[in-house]
Amino acid sequence: MSIKQNVYDLLTELPSGVQLVAAAKTMEVSQVMEAIQAGVNIIGENYIQEADAKYGAIGDRVKWHFIGHLQRNKVKKAVAIFDMIETVDSVEIAAAVSKRCKEIGKVMPVLIEINSGAEEQKSGVLPQNALAFIKEISRLPGIKIMGLMTMGPLTGEPEQSRHYFIKTREVFEYIKDLNLTGVEMKYLSMGMTNSYKVAIEEGANIVRIGSKIFGPRKTG
Numbered sequence: 051m052s053i054k055q056n057v058y059d060l061l062t063e064l065p066s067g068v069q070l071v072a073a074a075k076t077m078e079v080s081q082v083m084e085a086i087q088a089g090v091n092i093i094g095e096n097y098i099q100e101a102d103a104k105y106g107a108i109g110d111r112v113k114w115h116f117i118g119h120l121q122r123n124k125v126k127k128a129v130a131i132f133d134m135i136e137t138v139d140s141v142e143i144a145a146a147v148s149k150r151c152k153e154i155g156k157v158m159p160v161l162i163e164i165n166s167g168a169e170e171q172k173s174g175v176l177p178q179n180a181l182a183f184i185k186e187i188s189r190l191p192g193i194k195i196m197g198l199m200t201m202g203p204l205t206g207e208p209e210q211s212r213h214y215f216i217k218t219r220e221v222f223e224y225i226k227d228l229n230l231t232g233v234e235m236k237y238l239s240m241g242m243t244n245s246y247k248v249a250i251e252e253g254a255n256i257v258r259i260g261s262k263i264f265g266p267r268k269t270g
C-alpha cells in the first residue's frame with residue numbers, strides 16, 4: 051500500500067468531525083509530503099529537532115501538533131513551530147510555554163495529557179488530579195486549554211484500550227460541564243493505529259495515526 055492510498059482510505063473511513071493527525075516520527079520529508087498531498091493537514095511530531103527540520107522544509111501549509119514529551123530547554127523552539135501542544139502534563143512546562151508565548155504575542159492551544167492508567171506509560175496527569183491541574187494552569191495567559199489527550203496501552207488488543215479511553219472521556223465531560231473560565235473542552239485526542247476505532251467509539255475527535263499511514267517504523 052502507498053502512503054497516498056493509506057491516507058485516502060483513512061480519510062474515507064473517519065467519521066466527519068474526527069481530525070486526523072499523521073504521527074510522523076522517523077519519517078522523511080518526502081513521506082510526509084506524500085501524506086499531505088493525499089489530504090493530511092495536521093502533522094504530529096514527538097521530537098523538536100526532527101520537527102524543526104521537517105517544519106523548515108514543509109512550513110505552514112499544514113498544522114503541526116506536538117505529541118511527544120516536552121522538555122523545558124526545548125520550549126522556545128516548540129512554541130515557534132507548533133500550532134498545538136497535546137502533551138502538557140506539568141505546571142512547569144505549562145508556565146514555560148505560556149511565558150514564551152507572551153513574549154512573542156502568541157496564545158498556544160494545549161491539550162492536557164491524561165495518564166489514564168496504562169502501565170507502561172508514566173507521563174500524564176492522573177485522572178483524579180486533572181481538575182486541580184487544569185484550574186491551576188488555566189490562569190496562564192499564554193496558553194489556552196482546549197481538551198485532553200491520552201495514550202492508552204501501547205501494545206495489546208484494541209479492546210484493552212477501551213477502558214482507558216472511557217476513563218479519559220469521563221474526565222473530559224466532567225470538566226467540560228463545569229464551564230471553567232479560560233477552558234474550552236473541545237478536543238479529545240485518543241487512539242493510534244491499533245486503537246483508533248475503539249477511540250472513536252468512545253468519543254475521540256482527534257486520532258493520531260502513524261504506522262497505518264507510513265508503514266512500520268524502523269527500530270533502533
Ligand SMILES: *Cc1c(COP(=O)(O)O)cnc(C)c1O
Pocket residue numbers: 073075096117118201241242243244258259260261262
Ligand atoms: C507514534 C505515536 C502515535 C502513532 O502511533 P502508531 O501506532 O504508529 O499509529 C500516536 N501518538 C503518539 C503520542 C505517538 O508517539
